[in-house]
Amino acid sequence: MADFDAIVVGAGCAGSVAAVKLARAGKSVLLIDRAGEPGSKNMTGGRIYAHALAKVLPDFADEAPLERKITRERVSFLTDADNTTLEFASPSLGLPENASYAVLRAPFDAWLADQAEQAGAECVFGITVEDLVMDGGRVCGVRAGDDEITAEVTILADGANSLLSERAGLAKRPLPHQMAVSAKEVIELPEGVISDRFQVPEGEGCAWLFVGAATQGHAGGGFLYTNRTSVSIGVVATLSDLCGSSTPVYKMLDAFKEHPAVAPVLAGGKLVEYSAHMVPEGGLAMVPKLACDGCLLAGDAAMLCVNLGYQVRGMDYAMASGAAAAQAAVAAIDAGDTSEQGLAGYREALEDCFVLQDLRDHAGLPAFLEQTPRLYGEYPAMAAEVMRGMFAVDGSPVGRLRDKVRPAVRRVGLRNILKDVRRGVKAL
């Protein structure tokens, strides 16, 4: 007989939610994380879209360590000197069904893991799972140091760099164009200063994405999220594109912080946290097989992450997949069949909800974002040239707008623009 009904590896968004659901269903569950404090090794941009969390923990808004509710969205196209920004602020962003919050993973993940413990999960932190206990192709549990712990079902929620999913025979090493690398800093500022600089009322905040000079023309982007008394700022760049670059991602971040669009909102701030992490950005093409006998993959370990350019999401996919994995495990254990076949309900549940539907709908987007270098250089420059034509007045005759737009368009090439628009529309 196995030691536990289920073992969950990784107390991030996916793993802790899976453990909550399993424990609530009356299953014996062990939640293991390599970090002494869950969350201390985790990173996000980040903002969490709360819908998936609300399904599992409906009172989260009163209890979870959330930073600010996001009610202001910005997307900026940067050249070295210019900034063309699209901004959307709306009460609709704050409605309960749409709510999203800036979060810091250290306090947030510790709270989430605590919910699993309160639900009845046995939690062991500060232990790295080094290997899986295998019996032929079946995963029977985990190995950590000299310990071998067995379970009917093992859920691997060990994040983007999951070595265990490879060991289970489910995933292969991702390709460089499917992964991005990011560097992030948390800069402390007084609460009122943040509210003033981002024009948000108390408790509300801003999410700001950047294309162009943030990554010095490389595929990727910059991000900035307002926390309660700090700002999270970072850059994400696609690995394949970085291979030929002499600028490492941390230097991109240093330069990005000096950009005239960003430097004033960080002025006077104090660096309190630095982190770097991988992001699976290959979309549906990189989603591995999700189940084998005795084992399921959830969250980033299953590569369930989406970058739409204007929206970066992984935490709500992690939570929804963690919940679905737990549900499938419970059904399989109850039916006495934890084979790959018995766990097939997991993939079906993901196909039936936003998780795999979003990835399927945007299957072509990662290739578009990676293979359209004009997005990161020529288009931000074109936008800036048009804006300068509209707003810079030096006393000479103002001229017709179309005469100002034409040279900017010509520089990129109308044919190129039409081609990219067609590809972009298809991908989105």
Ligand SMILES: Cc1cc2nc3c(=O)[nH]c(=O)nc-3n(C[C@H](O)[C@H](O)[C@H](O)COP(=O)(O)OP(=O)(O)OC[C@H]3O[C@@H](n4cnc5c(N)ncnc54)[C@H](O)[C@@H]3O)c2cc1C
């Ligand atoms: C720069 C950046 C910006 C992002 N921005 C956003 C955003 O704004 N919004 C959003 O929704 N998503 C964002 N994401 C994606 C999101 O952060 C991830 O999709 C999400 O964190 C995945 O959660 P997870 O639980 O699957 O994995 P993780 O949060 O990575 O958790 C994995 C856990 O497994 C543990 N672990 C790993 N290996 C072992 C082992 N061998 N033994 C024991 N424990 C182990 C780790 O310690 C960790 O706690 C961003 C990601 C990055 C890197």
